[in-house]
Amino acid sequence: MKATFAVAAALAGAASAGSIHHRHAHDAxxxxxxxxxxxxxxxxxxxxxxxxxxxxxxxxxxxxxxxxxxxxxxxxxxxxxxxxxxxxxxxxxVAQTCSTTGVYTFPATTxxxxxxxxxxxxxxxxxxxxxxxxxxxxxxxxxxxxxxxxxxxxxxxxxxxxxxxxxxxxxxxxxxxxxxxxxxxxxxxxxxxxxxxxxxxxxxxxxxPEVVTTITETSTVVYCPFDIPGPTASTTAVQVPTTYPVVSATPVVPKPSSYPTASSSATKPKPTGSGGLGGAAGHPWGISYTPYETSESGGCKSASEVEKDIAAIAAAGVTTIRVYSTDCDTLPNVGSACAKHGLKMVLGIFIDAPGCDANNPSVNEQISAIKSWAQWDLVDLISVGNEAVFHGYCQPSELASLITKCKGEFSDYSGPFTTAETVNIWQQSDFSSALCGVVDVAGANAHAFFNTETDASQAGQFVKGQLDIVSDICKGVSGIILETGWPSAGNTMGLAVPGEAQQKEAIESIIKECGDKAILFSLTSDQWKSGDTACACERDFGCAKVLGINI
Incomplete structure (x- = not known):
């Protein structure tokens, strides 16, 4: 039986239910x-x-x-x-069973x-x-x-x-x-x-709230969540499970019809291996970046807007940008700006639906775009997939085959490959046995905020602990943190309290403990992300201010 979650839309008074999928928000x-x-x-x-x-x-x-x-x-x-x-x-x-297809209305409950x-x-x-x-x-x-x-x-x-x-x-x-x-x-x-x-x-x-949803598959269970009251002086917000989910990174935006083509010749490829990844101890190595407008409508930033962002990042001493896919002219616009300002890139191939191979149109398009761009001297690392196994889009063996295929497609690139998954996925024996032989570094997403027993001052210790765990999984392969951060607003999650002061404390703690091996999430706070989540914090992970990045 298939389970789905319905999210009540505050303005419309109703929403449709869909399968759990890769979102750019923390589902409750x-x-x-x-x-x-x-x-x-x-x-x-x-x-x-x-x-x-x-x-x-x-x-x-x-x-x-x-x-x-x-x-x-x-x-x-x-x-x-x-x-x-x-x-x-x-x-x-509230679990509601829908035995047949059709439109269902679930009344409001208080x-x-x-x-x-x-x-x-x-x-x-x-x-x-x-x-x-x-x-x-x-x-x-x-x-x-x-x-x-x-x-x-x-x-x-x-x-x-x-x-x-x-x-x-x-x-x-x-x-x-x-x-x-x-x-x-x-x-x-x-x-x-x-x-x-x-x-x-x-x-x-x-x-x-009342939920109206269209069911397209038989025997579907719809879970209708309750809105969570904001914290008061005498209470805290709902304490969700003590372990954490993961922040996502790429919204749904219109893709350009074609990708501008840069020179296809490789220059000075880096040696294979994970040892050269990272920055200086005690300093921030990298930050995640998506070339989207921060408004509710999202959309793509212009090349000049992207260049302005990258210039500010470089001026603050951050040396690496992580991108998640190739849409919105990411490669030519972000790549050109990084080349101009001396930054390196962690490239991504994004998998957001079942079909974990190059026959997936989206995956094939991204592979083609990267091959055409081919500015390998800018690339520190390529991550094939972001939580693709975590969300059920790939079997471990399929993901391993796709990474191997990408290595063949990007034959002029000799730097390291990885994938980004949560630590628990890396710990599964079928995953590690399939991936350890094909990755050059073990990439993990780790967010201390969603461990409700961790406060801001302990964020660095938590993330460093996750890094140590993933570094021990594959023999001879070191680990890297590809996504970690703390929100500046939202609901309290146990001991994890959001806020500008707490974000500053958490980010500084992470930088102190393992900033040289971590990509911080993310440059901006984005209104296109969902606000209807347990933490109500998805729109508030932008940490540019903490890092002294003037955008």
């Missing part, structure tokens, strides 16, 4: 990045205390005394404690919570075939400490699956990034799975 129920540690390698002792509730949306009252066994393994048998479940109605997305409420709520994520580590809680510690937190999991008894809230304590001997109590699931084909998460809703009134 975007697949989460997870990490998997074995206690034998991290040196931690795990103490489990598990409490079972009666229903998916319930949070049990913990009894006064409970026996807590100690174990040194990561998957101990839980201890069941007698408890009384308090059933509450909370504003989780829920009022008189006090802060914590429940075990469902979240969904699209996964390819294979074994996946999901759930759990990710946290960063700066010293030897003990971390105690609730986490969500499921229990199956006599054919009935029940979401449960469990508490686990990690005793860790050193600083680092840890994922606590994840679970493992195996699927034989690409599908959408449901993962329970511990979610806290502050007191307030939540409204799920």
């Amino acid at each position: 129920f975007r697949a989460l990045e997870k990490k998997n540690y074995d206690n034998g390698t991290c040196g931690c002792t795990t103490i489990y205390s598990t409490y079972y509730g009666e229903a998916t949306l319930s949070f049990p009252e913990v009894p006064a005394t409970t026996a807590i066994p100690t174990t040194s393994t990561s998957t101990p048998a839980p201890v069941t404690a007698t408890s009384t479940a308090v059933v509450v109605v909370v504003p989780t997305p 829920i009022t919570l008189t006090e802060s409420t914590t429940v075990c709520a469902p979240s969904t994520t699209a996964v390819p075939s294979g074994t996946h580590t999901v759930g759990g809680v990710t946290t960063v510690v700066t010293t030897a400490t003990t971390v105690t937190c609730p986490y969500a999991t499921v229990s199956t008894s006599e054919g009935v699956t029940t979401s449960i809230v469990a508490t686990t304590t990690y005793v860790c001997p050193s600083a680092g990034t840890y994922t606590i109590a994840p679970t493992t699931t195996t699927v034989d084909k690409s599908t959408t799975i449901t993962v329970p998460v511990v979610t806290t809703y502050p007191a307030g009134t939540y409204t799920q």
